[in-house]
Amino acid sequence: MIKIYGIKNCDTMKKAFTWLDKNHIEYSFHDYKKASIDSTTIQNWMKKLSLDLLINTKGITFKKLTDEEKASAKKPENAIALMIDKTSMIKRPLVVLDKEEYLLGFDEEQWKKVFKK
Numbered sequence: 316m317i318k319i320y321g322i323k324n325c326d327t328m329k330k331a332f333t334w335l336d337k338n339h340i341e342y343s344f345h346d347y348k349k350a351s352i353d354s355t356t357i358q359n360w361m362k363k364l365s366l367d368l369l370i371n372t373k374g375i376t377f378k379k380l381t382d383e384e385k386a387s388a389k390k391p392e393n394a395i396a397l398m399i400d401k402t403s404m405i406k407r408p409l410v411v412l413d414k415e416e417y418l419l420g421f422d423e424e425q426w427k428k429v430f431k432k
Contacts (some may be wrong), residue, residue: 319324320345320352321407330406340430342410347402360409360417364370366394368419369406376403 319335319342321328335342345352360369370388371377377385380397387393398405410418418429 317342317393318411319343320405320409320411322349322403325407328408331410331426334421334423334426338430347405351398351406352400352402354395354399357398361395363415363417364393364419368393369407369409370398370404374404374406376401380404382397391423 317340319328319331321331321344321421323344323346332344340421357369377388380388388397403412406419408418408421412418412429418426
């Protein structure tokens with residue numbers, strides 16, 4: 316079963332949930348707002364996903380950071396601390412297909428290719 320990380324009330328997450336449900340794909344959901352996130356999990360993601368992909372620089376949370384915080388987010392250890400503190404800055408949804416494969420963001424065409432193998 317896949318695991319999907321995000322925030323329940325996010326519009327992109329809602330699209331992802333609707334698509335998964337419509338296509339009868341089972342998943343477990345990790346809600347950052349209820350369950351937070353830990354550095355080990357983020358470090359594991361960073362083995363396959365770059366910071367540029369993980370951090371949603373177009374989102375409100377990132378845009379509200381100070382210039383100093385934005386600059387510090389370029390260093391992995393600082394970025395991890397920021398993502399733990401401000402989980403809304405992690406791009407959503409983050410889907411763990413297996414220990415080595417991830418989907419980041421919701422792109423229906425990409426999802427069709429991955430899930431309709």
